Every structure is written in C-alpha cells, then in structure tokens.
Amino acid sequence: MEIQQRHPWPVNSEEAKAIQQQLQPEVISEDQLGEVQYVAGVDVGFEEDGAISQAAVAVLSFPDLQLRENAIARRPTTFPYVPGFLSFREVPVVLDALEKISIIPDLILCDGQGIAHPRRFGLACHLGVLTDIPTIGVAKSRFIGDHEQLPENKGNWQPLRDDGEIIGAVVRTRTGVKPVYVSIGHRISLPTAIDYVLRCTSRYRLPETTRWADQLASK
C-alpha cells in the first residue's frame, strides 16, 4: 500500500511534541470501520545495540486468524527511546513494512498504547492517523492511568482512567495471567476495540496478530 508523507520525522522531543499536538485533533474515537476481513499486527525489534530497527507486519484473515501476508523492513534507528515519544522511534520503519504489503488491512493492532498517553497520542494513534486505517493499541504494561482490581477470568476488563477520564481498558485475555492495556488508536470506539482484541486472542496472552509480528520482527 502507498502511504503519504504527512510530516518530516523530528530529531528531538520538542519537535516531536509539536507534531503530536498538531495531529492529535485528527484522532477519531468513534467506529469508522467496515466489515473486518483482514487484521494486521505490527511490531519492531532492534539489532546492533539498537542501531538497526526491524519492523514486521503480519496480515491475518478475520475471524479465522490465518496468516495471509507478511513483510519485513529494516533501517537505521533515528530516534531514541523516550517515554511519550515511542512512535517517533518505531513508526518510520513500520511504514516501510506496510508499504510492502498488498493486502490493505481493515484494522491494525499495535504493540503499545493508543490514546492512553500523556497527550492522548500514543503509537497506535500516530500510525492510525498517518495511514487512515483503524488502529488499536495493545500494550503489555501500563504507561499512564489507574484502574480497579481485575477479576482473574478471561474476558473481564476494567476501565483505565487518567484524572477521571476513561482512556482505555485493562483487559484479561487469559485467566490468571497478567492483563493487557487496550486503548483506541484511530477510527474505533473503546468497546469495539476491546471486542476485537479478545476476538484476535486465542490461546495466549497477546493477540495472534502481534504474536506473529513479534516472531517475524525478531528473527
């Protein structure tokens, strides 16, 4: 697929922050997705002490979750890991990988937060706005926000709040296992996002999409 260059990639956090504030208003938190036939997972791995970034995109059919297409992209890493600015480190190489895909996914599950971010513009939002594809943030750990204790059973969830505002949900994808942090990225509502995350998860804690991308990006 082809992706338009919306902005240059900044070299420091100040410029990055300005871009986040400029693009944040474009985030759509309502359902704007049609029938989901293909769901993609994206992830980034690093080599050479972080000097090289490698992204993987795995496109699976939905709801049967079978791998249909995948692509890998590599490039020198240009931005350090700075909490709050993860997208500027990972999105560039993810876009390279997406450009190699011929099946345009109807939904993308990202490894990281969406709107559960200090400026409500995490990795999933950034990727969603740049591609105009519905995205969901599925993080393995908490970044910001608080929540009540979560029942141990799979399928349960609790809202994730920041100053009273609901910014996502803590979701139990597997009984007795550490939950995942779900937040909307773009063109989807939180209830729908939670539903898709659970429907993309079969036997493990993480969705099959991210598991495939994970494996592909680190080998």
Place this chain on the structure above:
DNA sequence: GCGACAG
C-alpha cells in the same frame, strides 16, 4: 525535589 516511565 522525588518517583514513574509504552518499547
């Protein structure tokens, strides 16, 4: 000032 801090 101190602690927290996606990947």
Place this chain on the structure above:
DNA sequence: ATCTTGTCGC
C-alpha cells in the same frame, strides 16, 4: 527493546 534454557506449576 535486549542479554537467555530449562524448569516449576496449573
């Protein structure tokens, strides 16, 4: 993120 195999337990 990354360095890294087997092992304990449900």
